[in-house]
Amino acid sequence: MNQEEEKRAAPCSSSVFVNNPHLDVMKEDVLYHFGLGTATHDLPARFGDVKFVCVGGSPWRMKSFTEYIAAEISMEDPESEYPNICAGTDRYAMYKVGPVLSVSHGMGIPSIAIMLHELIKLLHHAHCQDVTIIRIGTSGGIGLKPGTVVVTKQSMDATFLPKFEQVILGKTVVRNTDLDQCLAEELLQCSNELNQFETVIGNTMCTLDFYEGQARLDGAFCSYTEKDKQEYLKKASEAGICNIEMESSVFAAMCKLSGLRAAVVCVTLLDRLKGDQLGGSHEVLHSYQLRPQILVGNYIKKQLKAKAGRS
Amino acid sequence: MNQEEEKRAAPCSSSVFVNNPHLDVMKEDVLYHFGLGTATHDLPARFGDVKFVCVGGSPWRMKSFTEYIAAEISMEDPESEYPNICAGTDRYAMYKVGPVLSVSHGMGIPSIAIMLHELIKLLHHAHCQDVTIIRIGTSGGIGLKPGTVVVTKQSMDATFLPKFEQVILGKTVVRNTDLDQCLAEELLQCSNELNQFETVIGNTMCTLDFYEGQARLDGAFCSYTEKDKQEYLKKASEAGICNIEMESSVFAAMCKLSGLRAAVVCVTLLDRLKGDQLGGSHEVLHSYQLRPQILVGNYIKKQLKAKAGRS
Numbered sequence: 001m002n003q004e005e006e007k008r009a010a011p012c013s014s015s016v017f018v019n020n021p022h023l024d025v026m027k028e029d030v031l032y033h034f035g036l037g038t039a040t041h042d043l044p045a046r047f048g049d050v051k052f053v054c055v056g057g058s059p060w061r062m063k064s065f066t067e068y069i070a071a072e073i074s075m076e077d078p079e080s081e082y083p084n085i086c087a088g089t090d091r092y093a094m095y096k097v098g099p100v101l102s103v104s105h106g107m108g109i110p111s112i113a114i115m116l117h118e119l120i121k122l123l124h125h126a127h128c129q130d131v132t133i134i135r136i137g138t139s140g141g142i143g144l145k146p147g148t149v150v151v152t153k154q155s156m157d158a159t160f161l162p163k164f165e166q167v168i169l170g171k172t173v174v175r176n177t178d179l180d181q182c183l184a185e186e187l188l189q190c191s192n193e194l195n196q197f198e199t200v201i202g203n204t205m206c207t208l209d210f211y212e213g214q215a216r217l218d219g220a221f222c223s224y225t226e227k228d229k230q231e232y233l234k235k236a237s238e239a240g241i242c243n244i245e246m247e248s249s250v251f252a253a254m255c256k257l258s259g260l261r262a263a264v265v266c267v268t269l270l271d272r273l274k275g276d277q278l279g280g281s282h283e284v285l286h287s288y289q290l291r292p293q294i295l296v297g298n299y300i301k302k303q304l305k306a307k308a309g310r311s
Numbered sequence: 312m313n314q315e316e317e318k319r320a321a322p323c324s325s326s327v328f329v330n331n332p333h334l335d336v337m338k339e340d341v342l343y344h345f346g347l348g349t350a351t352h353d354l355p356a357r358f359g360d361v362k363f364v365c366v367g368g369s370p371w372r373m374k375s376f377t378e379y380i381a382a383e384i385s386m387e388d389p390e391s392e393y394p395n396i397c398a399g400t401d402r403y404a405m406y407k408v409g410p411v412l413s414v415s416h417g418m419g420i421p422s423i424a425i426m427l428h429e430l431i432k433l434l435h436h437a438h439c440q441d442v443t444i445i446r447i448g449t450s451g452g453i454g455l456k457p458g459t460v461v462v463t464k465q466s467m468d469a470t471f472l473p474k475f476e477q478v479i480l481g482k483t484v485v486r487n488t489d490l491d492q493c494l495a496e497e498l499l500q501c502s503n504e505l506n507q508f509e510t511v512i513g514n515t516m517c518t519l520d521f522y523e524g525q526a527r528l529d530g531a532f533c534s535y536t537e538k539d540k541q542e543y544l545k546k547a548s549e550a551g552i553c554n555i556e557m558e559s560s561v562f563a564a565m566c567k568l569s570g571l572r573a574a575v576v577c578v579t580l581l582d583r584l585k586g587d588q589l590g591g592s593h594e595v596l597h598s599y600q601l602r603p604q605i606l607v608g609n610y611i612k613k614q615l616k617a618k619a620g621r622s
Contacts, residue, residue: 108421120531
């Protein structure tokens with residue numbers, strides 16, 4: 001078995017991130033959408049200690065997560081403003097506090113995929129080891145009380161199949177969307193200990209569209225009835241789908257390919273069986289959005305404590 | 312022919328934007344990702360005069376476009392900061408100066424689709440008439456000198472077909488990606504008059520991914536060779552494809568469905584036959600990014616002058 005085969009045979013080893021022979025012969029790698037690069041930034045010095053990466057759609061939420069986690073792990077610096085590491089671009093925002101990196105990814109599969117390609121290369125160039133990555137997001141629930149947090153078991157497509165289709169050179173390649181089941185169980189356990197809000201483990205449907213793609217009746221176009229919508233969501237529910245969002249499938253697929261320990265933790269902002277519009281009060285929606293942060297913040301704190309105890 | 316049939320028979324009439332009977336019975340419509348709504352904002356008063364909408368990926372670029380267009384159409388207000396109309400959310404940024412609305416859409420089909428659903432509903436609620444919408448963006452060129460501006464003739468998918476596939480209730484619906492050919496010719500004519508940079512009309516390939524989906528060799532994963540890449544791009548070129556980006560297909564499809572006069576104007580930042588990385592100097596890349604703004608700004612100025620002359 002040569003080195004390349006060995007690498008492929010152990011896709012879950014703790015430092016296998018990239019799988020691209022072309023990168024080895026590049027003099028320089030520009031991570032364009034981060035405004036970072038191997039020739040312009042000392043990536044091992046700046047990112048080599050990263051153990052946890054949290055990603056979410058909104059740049060504001062990822063900044064607020066950084067402030068929250070800094071206090072949780074007692075690394076807050078009252079003098080610090082937590083500067084945006086990607087300040088040279090407005091495509092993504094990135095913050096770091098100790099071993100925790102926080103990155104925004106925008107909305108939808110293409111947007112998070114660009115970010116993940118560059119993040120995975122960043123972790124590779126920085127020689128990071130044993131990295132856990134968690135998406136903290138928002139979603140529409142199916143039959144759950146709004147505010148319930150869902151830890152994803154499997155990410156499914158709009159036909160309720162656990163797969164992600166990647167088009168390469170015009171041909172469709174099907175990728176596995178498995179997530180780390182141990183990590184999901186640990187997160188559920190953590191939520192039970194916290195006992196602040198309900199958390200469940202369930203399947204998550206990942207769609208390419210928020211309106212027609214999620215059977216909403218309130219988009220600019222709609223050619224189906226309330227009954228059609230309810231039937232579709234009922235079938236989704238029968239496939240074990242608890243919530244719907246727009247990034248989990250490619251997130252699961254890319255993390256699996258790069259050997260990252262990955263989980264998806266999304267709060268449900270509404271019950272889609274009862275409506276489509278996100279019209280709740282700003283305060284209530286905001287408090288729901290904090291829940292994945294609180295859960296994942298607590299999980300990271302616990303892990304770091306356990307690690308400190310072992311060393 | 313009843314009213315509904317009449318509406319469908321004239322899909323290009325100047326004020327048909329939405330096609331969703333459910334909207335008529337909603338007491339209130341919350342445009343969630345804009346932080347606007349029919350119950351909280353007087354949309355006709357604030358947006359009723361909109362005649363041009365320019366959209367682009369980056370919020371910074373759309374703000375800078377607003378400042379540019381304000382000066383071009385002599386509506387600049389030295390006191391004004393052009394406040395972000397969507398300041399209550401960080402999903403999109405929106406600016407308005409006179410009849411020109413400028414909105415960011417993030418990266419990729421799902422992100423621009425969410426924005427377009429809410430924009431089309433906004434134009435509908437505001438009773439706008441005769442609206443022209445233009446996407447100003449960046450792209451990778453095929454066989455063009457970097458900095459060339461491409462006005463899209465047809466938007467094609469990764470198999471070089473002029474279609475957009477929308478999944479509705481788990482089933483794939485194929486939509487037409489035709490753009491307004493007169494508008495494209497007018498924009499080309501406008502660029503010829505300006506004579507500042509080269510502009511061509513050609514097909515644009517729209518992909519769901521920036522790395523593997525566009526045959527790049529510099530992503531986190533790559534399973535093909537430089538030769539495979541060149542062959543794929545050569546085939547694209549033979550199908551009349553001049554550039555590659557990530558939003559034009561759903562943009563064309565949704566604008567066509569809603570009767571908006573639409574064009575896509577993207578500058579090419581590099582020639583993909585010669586490389587993959589966006590490593591040019593910041594100044595050069597920035598000057599290229601201004602070109603679609605300059606062209607579209609000039610076009611709008613010309614249209615407004617012609618209209619003022621007629622009235």
